[in-house]
Amino acid sequence: MFQKLISYVEDIKGSNHSSGAALVIIKDNKIVLEHYSGYHANTANSRLVDENSQFNIASARKSYLGLVIAYALYEGKMNSLDDLATQYFENFDQELLGKTTIRHLVTHSHGLHQRADGTIFREFEPGEGWAYRGINVVMMTELVNRLYGKSFPELLEERVFKPLGLKETAWQMERNGKLVQVIDDPSEPASYTVGRTNDGTESNLHTSAREFALWGNLHLNNGMQIVPEEVIQMATQVQGPPNKNKDWPQNGVFWYVQGTPALKSELGERVPKGSYQILGITGPTLLVIPEYNIVVAKMYNKRYNYGGSNYLHYLREFSNIVADTFRRF
Structure with missing residues (x-):
């Protein structure tokens, strides 16, 4: 029953010149599929991808940051998603922030952008548009690290990773044989993407496909008595301001959430309402469909998605194939 999904993953792997791929599916809290193919890099004698291979998940780390932001709200470190950002970013240009709220920052509706020279400017007024930019991720990372007096990866290690038994999920600072290298240009050798720090400020979070799926399963099961249910619900339910353009996607705390299907959403129109997904530029995708009690983790190692x-279109098509597969379950 999974052959269409496997074929799709393999087709995109080839089309996008990824050297490796992985697919793990959890249904009713049991792993029902593990598929691994290819190599850690596009160079000779590279290691085969297997269950221990750890992929760089790039901006899919936002789902990990999102959980800590939800924690901070739950524990009163912040009062509300509707708090003005000026309350927390005193050293930021207050006039530029204007009426930007925490809600705007975590749902890509803030309107801030950054030029190559570091200058921050405003593209649109808060809540008046939608655009995926990196400045809000940087701002919220710095904020939660400051609010807790420690890095959010440290907090996750203490509160989530250890209780959940995750041992292959970490912000990596040194190369090792389990890390899958990232391909920027298919004509050039892949390279390791490790960071200078493990405080969550860099895109060096690596995890295995299996543990990526377990991260999704934690959310599917409302925290599994490890994380308060209210934290999970806050992170994975629609939190964005009312969309003035019905083509814009809908977000929880960084997660893409299926409300009314939208043209610019990465979730396909056949995916049930209440499902949610996160994506990274190197190809990882984590899809959770509560209605079918499933989690799907898909991994690649090529920067920029095919298409x-x-x-x-290809992201939505994959999620539609998943929905079609399990609708008949």
């Missing part, structure tokens, strides 16, 4: 400006 160029039409990449959303």
Whole structure:
């Protein structure tokens, strides 16, 4: 029953020149599929991808940051998603922040952008548009690290990773044989993408496909008595301001959430309402469909998703195939 999904993963792997791929599916809290193929890099004698291979998940780390933001709200470190950002970013240009709220920052509706020279400017007024930018991730990372007096990866290690038994999920600072290298240009050798720090400020979070799926399963099961249910619900339910353009996607705390299907959402129109997904530029995708009690973790190691400006089509199509597969379960 999974052959269509496996074939799709393999087809995109080839089309996008990824050297490796992985697919793990959890249904009713049991792993029902593990598929691994290819190599850790596009160079000779590279290691085969297997269950211990750890992929760089790039901006899919936002789901990990999102959980800590939800924790901070739950524990009163912040009062509300509707708190003005000026309350927390005193050294930021207050006039530029204006009426930006925490809600705007975690749902990509803040309107801030950054030039190559570091200058921050405003593209649109808070809540008046939607755009995926990196400045809000940087701001919220710095904020939660400051609010807790420690890095959010440290907090996750204490509160989530250890209780959940995760041992292959970490912000990596040194190369090792389990790390899958990242391909930027298919004509050039892949490279390790480790960081200078493990405080969550860099894109060096690596995890295995199995533990990526377990991260999704934690959310599917409302925290599994490890994380308060209210924290999970806050992170994975629609939190964005009312969309003035019905084509815009809907977000929880960084997660993409299926409300009314939207043209610019990465979730396909056949995916049930209440499902949620996170994506990274190196190809990892984590899809959770509560209605079918499933989690799907898909991994690649190539920067930029196949399809160029039409990449959303392929993301939506994959999630639609998943929905079609389990609708008949």
